Amino acid sequence: MIRAVAQALLSHWRRHPGQFATLVLGLALATALWSAVQAINAEARASYAQAAALLTPQDQPVLVPRQGDVVARGSYLALRRDGWPVSAVLDGDTRFGGVSVTVMGVDMLSSPVMPDDLGDSAPDLGPVDLLTAPGIAIVSPDTAARMQSDPDGPRLILSEQVPPGIVLTDIAVAEALLDRRGEISRLFLLPDRQGRRDWAQVAPDLQLAPSRAVSDTDTARLTDSFHLNLTAFGLLSFAVGLFIVQGTVGLAQEQRRPMLRTLRALGVPLRLLMLCLVVELAALALLAGVLGLGLGYGIAAALLPDVAATLRGLYGADAPGSLTLRAPWVLAGLGMTLAGTALASLQSLWRLAQLPLLASASPQGWARAAARSARWQALGGLALVLAGMLGTVLFDGLLAGFALLAGLLMGAALILPPVLGQVLRIGARRARTPLAQWVWADLRAQLPGLSLALMALLLALAANIGVGTMVSSFRLTFTGWLDQRLASDLYITTDSDAQTQALRDWLTPRVDGMVPIRRVETRLDGAPGRIYGVIDDPIYREHWPLLAAAPMGWDQIFDQRGVLVNEQLARRAGLGLGDPVELGAGWSLPVVGIYSDYGNPEGQAIVALDALLARHPDLPDRQLGVRVPDGTLPALMDDLRDDFGLERDAMVDQATLKAVSLRVFEKTFVVTGALNVLTLGVAGFALLTAFLTLWTMRLPQLAPVWAMGLTRAHLARLELLRSVALAALAFVLALPLGLGLAWVLLTVINVQAFGWRLPMYLFPLDWLRLGGLALLAAALAAVIPARRLSRLPPAHLLRIFADDR
Amino acid sequence: MVLTVENLVKRYPGSDRPVLRGLSLSVGAGETVALTGESGSGKSTALHLIAGLDHLDGGEITLGGTPLSGLSDAARADLRRNRVALIFQQFNLIPSLTVDQNLSFHARLAGRDDPQWRAEIAGRLGLADLGARYPEALSGGQAQRVAIGRALALRPPLLLADEPTGNLDETTAGAVLDLMLDLVRDTGAALLLVTHSDKVAARLDRHLHLSGGVVA
Structure with missing residues (x-):
């Protein structure tokens, strides 16, 4: 019996x-966009975890x-002399090989x-190569x-086990690369053997660190909001895809209703029928799922390089x-x-389970039932x-923002x-x-x-308008901010303080x-x-964009009585004007201004240079911002190159x-843009x-009008008009x-995700373009049925009037 | 008796008057019985109740010794699958299956498909050359012949037909009825046929007229 039912x-x-x-494509598309986002997130998170595992196993x-940040060399040597198997580590951020x-x-x-895979890429590598100059640097192929x-x-030796963005090398090479001779960041306490005394007695200035280094969780924390944003977009695409599935499953079940009624009349038990339908849907879902995963993998692979660039540029995360x-x-x-x-x-299966055996079947019944539920739907x-x-009242931060977004979007749909x-x-x-x-x-x-379908279109259009407005507002603010902030004409980096x-x-x-x-x-x-140290120069008073400032704020900075903080730090630490900020052990100053700092994930503070030098006398002096008279920049750069041998990359205009x-x-x-376009698609x-x-439900509507004198071409044009009007x-x-x-x-999600709030601007021309695109999509969607209608043989329309249809 | 109906009562929600008010009838093995009546007299309702498609409000229906009133939905489905075959006015073929597949469908559900017997029925119903066609490509007469073939392929003890020729023109209706009665008699099945046509009713062994919810 099951075979016969399945065949039917x-x-x-x-x-x-x-x-x-x-049905399969709708489900596959929904899965594709969702799984693409998940693949990207999983890849990035795995990379952070790999980095964390390498930095601190x-x-x-x-x-x-x-x-402080440095292990005293004496403590390290004392532990070694006492018999403790400690292994020194020096780590830090720098530019190496141009990255x-x-x-x-x-x-x-x-x-x-x-x-343990070094032999794969460098079979000739011996212990001598590890320890003698110029040494080796193990990096990921990426x-x-x-x-x-x-x-x-x-x-350079390649290893898949080293995460992107990390250079693993001998400590002597690291000292040279980081310019931190003789420094040790931390010590691995190897499990081979114990020393003669307790290590805490030998090196009382040291302590056991948590199993994960703090710096690694920073990456995860900073990028979490970015990944959450992507996930939210993926979910939106998934929801839009599910609208397709719900529509198609609903219509298919409705079209099959006469068949299902006949099956029941011929003695197929309801439970078996429902079971068969559920198994059929599950099989279709699996088929679509595999297709969607393939598609999602392709999308993720295409987008991942840009995501990697974003994470690097925005968060410094590799x-x-x-x-x-x-x-x-x-x-x-x-x-x-x-x-x-x-x-x-669920809904269409529930309706089928409740289907009266003798109910007459008609696709229009489905539509009527939907119309009846309109009031409940609106409520x-x-x-x-x-x-x-x-x-927004119950939750805080990002969760509140997403709750509001989900409520707004799904409610409006x-x-x-x-x-x-x-x-x-x-x-x-x-x-x-x-x-x-x-x-x-x-x-x-x-x-x-x-x-x-219109609900799906509404969601996609709203997402496009919303995200488009956010990005364009951001771009406008960012470019204005850059113009203001980059006041120097030339930025120079030197090799030494003397230079x-x-x-x-x-x-x-x-x-x-x-x-x-x-x-x-x-x-x-x-x-x-x-922490930046600045000198009293008009460039700051005239150009530095401040969101909030105490009276005479700059004067307080230069008098060493105040500190400026960036918006990110102010929001994260809940700082307002007058609040004290701890800048180091025993050093704190009140906030006298908050400045916007787009594109930077980290907290930043600005104090008077003298104040900074008093705490950090060895602060390198290797960068200058220079303002030059109009039209003299190219010649000046040439002279700098000739007289000082400055390379091109040491000067940035x-x-x-x-x-x-x-x-x-x-x-x-x-x-974001790619996901936007895909969702609209x-x-x-x-x-x-x-x-x-x-299409099949349309014929009984159209046939009488055709019979009353409207041409098929006229009806086809009206079909197009109908589609465009609804869109x-x-x-x-x-x-x-x-x-x-x-x-x-702009006001909730961005603040949580990036740490800055942006003003909102309106872009009516973008809306017009998007509106035109939506109308075009609607017209294109109606072209196939309209064309089919204009060429429909009259016999098909006549059948509508025949009893034996 | 293949079928016994005693004091059948059926009331529709929202209606004060029951549509069936104590209907009683019986059909013996191999017997063909016509049930006629005005529109709304309850003849189709009676047929649906006998087929176990709807629940009765009073009385009893006994099919081959099995009373229907106490049966679960699954048991009534089993009964329809194995012991009763239905022929509808609207044919109710499965549109996505071919004529051949439709012909064998009910018998396969019951697990007793007999290809030889099916081929014989198809031949006698003039469907032998239409086996690969889909229902949408059939005329009304052809579609109803497929529906009759599907019912008879099961070799059921009782055949229930609801206005089987109601959708056909007079000539086609006559031809289809001839074929159906010939085959029913050859298989020895009992037939209860609902019709509003006295002409059709006259062709059967017995004629019952339904009026006011009871056999007049």
């Missing part, structure tokens, strides 16, 4: 391959200084973190691909540029597809919007069909000619069948002004940060710096599938929703 059920798909393709005891990296210097013969070769530098297929990702993707299909099919939508608003119904009702009332009345009435009749002084003397008669750029890397509010910053900015939103596909699947209505409703979305993104 499956025969429907064989006879309706288009519907089958729609789990269960590896690590000794760190109780105070920013974290250098980890270890004792290559004793360290527990050495990779990092190596970005590096410029240096014939005098250490030999993620690989290539993708690895991971079993948990495959299983999670398939699980999500199954769960999504179950969710999207449900309002409840969701209110629940989203309530979420549910409210759309009843609102459109009302608009169409008003239109019908105002129509004068019989044809216009029929068109309005026909639009209303079709609304239930098209509502899911800087010589340059300063040489430049003084030739330029309008110059400021030193001197900073110290430290921890601010428990996370990595930087303002225009180049701006171009680089803007390029990083644009890269940051490549992924999925919504367009939803509209197309809705038109195609509703236009959806767009009009998407506009306020999208702007609401932009507001939430």
Whole structure:
């Protein structure tokens, strides 16, 4: 019996391959976008975890200084002399081979973190190579691909076990690369043997560090919000895809209702029938899931290099540029597809379970049932919007923002069909000619069948408007901020403090002004940060963009009575004007100003240079910002090159710096833009599938009008008009929703994700372009059914009037 | 008796008057019985109750010695699968299966498909050359012949037919009825046929007229 039932059920798909393709493709598209985002996140997180594991292996005891950042050499030697098997580590960030990296210097013969695949890429490598100049630097293939070769530098050895962005090398090489001779950051306490005395007695200035280094959790914390943003986008795409699935499953079940009724009449038990339908849906979901995973893998592989660039540019976090297929990702993707299909099919399966054996079957019944539930749907939508608003009261931060977004979007989607119904009702009332009345009435009749696709379109359009407004507002603010902030015409980096002084003397008669750029890397509010020291120069008072400032703020800075903090630090630490900031042991100053600092994930503070030098007398003096008279920059750069031998990369002019910053900015939103376009594509596909699947239901509507004298070509044109009109209505409703979305993104999500708040600007030309695109998509979606209608043989329309159809 | 109906009562929700008010009838093995009546007299309702498609409000229906009133949904499905075959006015073929697949479908559900017997039925119903076609490509007369073939392929003890020729023109209806009665008699099945046509009713062994919810 099961075989016969299965044959009957499956025969429907064989006879309706288009519907089958729609269902599988809809589900595959939903899975693809979701799993692409998940693949990207998983890859990046695995990379952070790998970096963390390398920097501090789990269960590896690590000794760190109780105070300061450097292990006293005496303590290290005392432990060695006492018999403790300690292995020294020196790590820090620097530029190596033209890229920013974290250098980890270890004792290559004793360290527990050495990779075991070195022989694969360098079979000739011997112990001597490890220890003699120029030494070796072990990097991941990803990092190596970005590096410029240096014939005098250490030999690059590739290892898959070293995460991107990390250079593993001998501690002596690390000392040279980091310019930190004789320093030790921490000690690995190896498990081989014990010393004669307790290590705490031998080196009382050291303590056991937590099993994970603090710096690694910073990466995870900083990037979490970025990954959450991606996940939210993936979920939105998944939801849009599920609208397609729900629509297709609902229609397929409705079309099969006569068959299911016949099966029941012929003696197939309801339980068996439901079981067969569930198994069929699960099989379809698995098939679509596999397709979607393949598609998602392709999308992720295409987007990952841009995501890696974004993470590097925005957060300084390194993620690989290539993708690895991971079993948990495959299983999670398939699980999500199954769960999504179950969710999207629940309603139609429930309806079938309740189906009276003698109920007459008609696809129109499905539409009527949907229309009946419109009021409840509108109420449900309002409840969701209110629940989203309530979420902002109940939750904090990012969660509140996403609760509000989810409530707004899903609520508005549910409210759309009843609102459109009302608009169409008003239109019908105002129509004068019989044809216009029929068109309005026909639009209303079709609304239930098209509502899911229109909801998907609304979500996609709102997401586009919202994200587009956010990105464009960001771009406008960012470029204005760059113009203001990059006030120097030329930025110079020297090799030594002495060269800087010589340059300063040489430049003084030739330029309008110059400021030193001197900073110290430290921890601010428990996370990595930087303190800059500035001199009293008009460039700061005139150009530094401040969001909030105490009266005479700059004077207080230069009098060493105050500190400026960036917006990120102020928000993270909850700092306001007048609040004290701890800048180091026993050094704290009140906040006298807060400045915007887009594109930087870390906390930053600005104090008077003298104040900084008093605490850090050895602060390097190797960077200068120079203002030059108009038109003299190229000649000055040539002279600097000739007289001081400064290389091209030691001098960066303002225009180049701006171009680089803007390029990083644009890269940051490549992924968002791509997901935006893909979501709109999925919504367009939803509209197309809705038109195609509703095609058979249209004929009884069209045949009488055709019989009364309208040509098929005329009817086809009206089909196009109908599609475009509905899309236009959806767009009009998407506009306020999208702007609401932009507001939430700019004022809630961005603040949490990046640490800065941006002003919101409106871009009507972008809306017009998007509106045009939506109308074009709707027209394209209606082209196939309209073309089919214009060429439909009259016999097909005549069948509508025949009893034996 | 293949079928016994005693004091059958059926009331629809929202209606004060029951549509069936104590209907009683019986059909013996191999007997053909016509049930006629005005529109709304309850003849189709009676047929649906006998087929176990709907629940009765009073009385009893006994099919081959099995009373229906106490049966679960699954047991009634089993009964329809194995012991009763239905022929509908709207044919109710499965649109996505071919004529051949539709013909064998009910018998396969019951697990007693007999290809030889099916081929014979197809031949006698004039469907032998239409086996690969889908229902949408059939005329009304052809579709109803497939529906009759599907019912008879099961070799059921009782055949229930609801206006089987109601959707066909007079000539086609006559031809289809001839074929159906010939085959029913050859298989020895009992037939209870609902019709509003006295002409059709006259062709059967017995004629019952339903009026006011009871056999007049």
